[in-house]
Amino acid sequence: MCVSRNFTRGRVRSHVVAACLYMTCRLENTAHLLLDFSDITQVNVFDLGRTLNFLTRSLKINLPTTDPCMYILRFAVSLDFGAKQKEVVSLATRLVQRMKRDWIATGRRPTGLCGAALLLAARCYNFNRTVADVVRVVHISEAVVKKRLDEFGQTPSSTLTIDEFTSVDLEHCEDPPAFRESRRKARELQLQKEEEALRKIELEISPMEAEVERALEKRRKERFKRTQYARMMSGSLGSESDELTPADALVRNEIVDLVFSAARSGTPL
Numbered sequence: 001m002c003v004s005r006n007f008t009r010g011r012v013r014s015h016v017v018a019a020c021l022y023m024t025c026r027l028e029n030t031a032h033l034l035l036d037f038s039d040i041t042q043v044n045v046f047d048l049g050r051t052l053n054f055l056t057r058s059l060k061i062n063l064p065t066t067d068p069c070m071y072i073l074r075f076a077v078s079l080d081f082g083a084k085q086k087e088v089v090s091l092a093t094r095l096v097q098r099m100k101r102d103w104i105a106t107g108r109r110p111t112g113l114c115g116a117a118l119l120l121a122a123r124c125y126n127f128n129r130t131v132a133d134v135v136r137v138v139h140i141s142e143a144v145v146k147k148r149l150d151e152f153g154q155t156p157s158s159t160l161t162i163d164e165f166t167s168v169d170l171e172h173c174e175d176p177p178a179f180r181e182s183r184r185k186a187r188e189l190q191l192q193k194e195e196e197a198l199r200k201i202e203l204e205i206s207p208m209e210a211e212v213e214r215a216l217e218k219r220r221k222e223r224f225k226r227t228q229y230a231r232m233m234s235g236s237l238g239s240e241s242d243e244l245t246p247a248d249a250l251v252r253n254e255i256v257d258l259v260f261s262a263a264r265s266g267t268p269l
Contacts, residue, residue, distance in 0.1 A: 011051065014041045019052040026063045031070045033111070035139055068096045068110035068117075071138075075114055078137045084125050092121040094166065095152075102155050103176035104148065111138040116148035124162050151177045 018037040025032040034052070038045040056063060072092045081088045095117035099105050105113050115138040122129040131142050138145075152158055155174045157165060174180075 015043060015048060015051040018048055019055050022052060023061060023063060029070065031074045066110050068105060068113040069093050071110055071114045072118065075118055075137050079118060079129060081127060088121045088125055091124060092117040095120055098157050099152060102174040104151050106176060109140065111140045112144040112148050114138055115140055115145045116152065
């Protein structure tokens, strides 16, 4: 089809052949990666990807979605689990299926899911496999594997034991990780806006509070001056002549204010 429609003109033959073989593998659901053809042909995988995209668009071929479970057995053989390989593969397959139900697999590379699932399954069966060991087999970065592990760790399935996980199938499906992340960022942004609004309100209210407090303090002093105790103190400062009346009033007010302040603060005179 490519030759008859002149899609090979101006393109490297090895690129076209590798892309056609990979399309056939995808249509037949075999456990082959585009990276495998890149290793054999010694061609950059992104160059093969561009050729593949061009051919699929030109030939109007809709490639089926890759099921990550197809690659688990292949990667498990490379990790060498010995006699427990069947149990590890079974648990890893169940983990991938759970990830698919929790929307972790949507839009993600299958190798990252397989790497995370195999690492969890290996740890469950006491195999000392590190992230570097898995990365070397599945050909994906450590950051991707750790990201898939973090996303799975945020689901309720991660809190189950091995026996519970293999026997209990949770009906509830989690929201996609991208949706949870966007919702978390929206909550943080909302909290920041609320804190900023609260700070603005506090700045506006502080002068009003000070003014109200001064008015209340003045009113308390006036009420205190009309009490019997204040009158008793004022009566003990009576003047003998009318010329000292303003001075007596000034001293009387000072003493009353001093007593009021001492009573408010609890300081003994």
